[in-house]
Amino acid sequence: MCKQIIQTKDAPQAIGTYSQAIRVSGGDIVYMSGQIGLDAVTMQMVNGIEAQIQQVFLNLRAVAIASGGNLGNIVKLNIFLTDLDHFALVNEIMASYFVQPYPARAAIGVSALPRDALVEMDAVLVL
8 A cells, every 4th residue: 555644834743653644545535633722833732622623623724735635625524522512612613614515524522632632633535
């Protein structure tokens, strides 16, 4: 299998043993690693759930662009929340970044995320 590493300075650098995204053989499928609300410049977490959700979408968009696509190319989105009461806010903010047809999606409640993030999202793109 041939794979291409996707890397951009417009999204936070990996804080572990992973790549921001991987494009697999054929070049049309991209697997994006989870993004949390880290500012790409300061590598600091933004404050509050709304700001973190916005930052996650900005980070996902930066990686999608570096992959040769955009958020509209996302076919599957996984959302991890430490408090599922924020699900409605995710929906509201997501509506400002996506148009129909929306990607397939899962929302999962978790007990904790890296760097005490409140939300994390990963995605699969088809270019």
